[in-house]
Amino acid sequence: xxxxxxxxxxFVLIVIYLPVVLWLLLRIYRSPRWRxxxxxxxxxxxxxxxxxIPLGDVTFNSIAxxxxxxxxxxxxxxxxxxxxxxxxxxxxxxxxxxxxxxxxRTNGTYYFLRAEKNSDGSISTQKLEQPTAEYExxxxxxxxxxxxxxxxxxxxxxxxxxxxxxxxxxxxxxGEVMAEWLFFSAMAGWLDRVLVYRWFGTGGGALxxxxxxxxxxxxxxxLLPKHSTN
Numbered sequence: 001x002x003x004x005x006x007x008x009x010x011f012v013l014i015v016i017y018l019p020v021v022l023w024l025l026l027r028i029y030r031s032p033r034w035r036x037x038x039x040x041x042x043x044x045x046x047x048x049x050x051x052x053i054p055l056g057d058v059t060f061n062s063i064a065x066x067x068x069x070x071x072x073x074x075x076x077x078x079x080x081x082x083x084x085x086x087x088x089x090x091x092x093x094x095x096x097x098x099x100x101x102x103x104x105r106t107n108g109t110y111y112f113l114r115a116e117k118n119s120d121g122s123i124s125t126q127k128l129e130q131p132t133a134e135y136e137x138x139x140x141x142x143x144x145x146x147x148x149x150x151x152x153x154x155x156x157x158x159x160x161x162x163x164x165x166x167x168x169x170x171x172x173x174x175g176e177v178m179a180e181w182l183f184f185s186a187m188a189g190w191l192d193r194v195l196v197y198r199w200f201g202t203g204g205g206a207l208x209x210x211x212x213x214x215x216x217x218x219x220x221x222x223l224l225p226k227h228s229t230n
Contacts, residue, residue, distance in 0.1 A: 085135045
């Protein structure tokens with residue numbers, strides 16, 4: 001099983017912590033006060049305690065990750081041909097005919113900026129109070145996605161005991177989920193929180209797992225542009 005712990009913490013464990021543990025075990029082994037079964041029991045207890053202090057919570061968190069990581073990555077349930085969708089994309093770089101991007105107002109509400117390709121290749125835009133597209137793409141939590149009932153990226157998931165992010169493509173009208181991309185990150189152990197998170201704010205990819213990590217153009221695998229060759 002993989003242990004989800006950052007490289008700086010591993011360095012401290014090997015260079016500083018491990019020599020201290022070995023020194024303590026040697027003291028017990030050489031002590032005239034301990035012999036036979038008592039000595040063996042004390043050394044075993046010392047080893048278990050020496051492991052549990054820095055790695056007990058890491059082991060628990062890693063077991064949780066081992067359960068969920070096989071389900072990480074992109075899951076496509078159904079594809080459909082569309083002319084456009086609600087979300088953020090560069091219309092010039094795709095074969096879609098339009099895109100409706102939610103834009104936050106200063107009063108906390110949203111309007112939709114509709115970009116549409118014209119017959120001459122130019123792109124025109126207009127503001128909409130309500131979207132017209134049937135399908136919506138959520139790539140990254142927060143903002144409009146939370147307004148639509150999705151949890152923020154990296155939220156603590158009680159069921160899996162991990163930090164979970166969920167990117168989503170669904171039918172805006174029926175609620176049918178067309179595809180979802182699942183990301184999981186391990187809860188940081190106390191050693192990482194003290195040595196890494198406290199100073200750098202994140203453990204980076206060392207504490208996360210995903211699969212199919214090419215994010216570019218992923219909506220086009222599910223929402224097929226009409227008149228495309230797919």
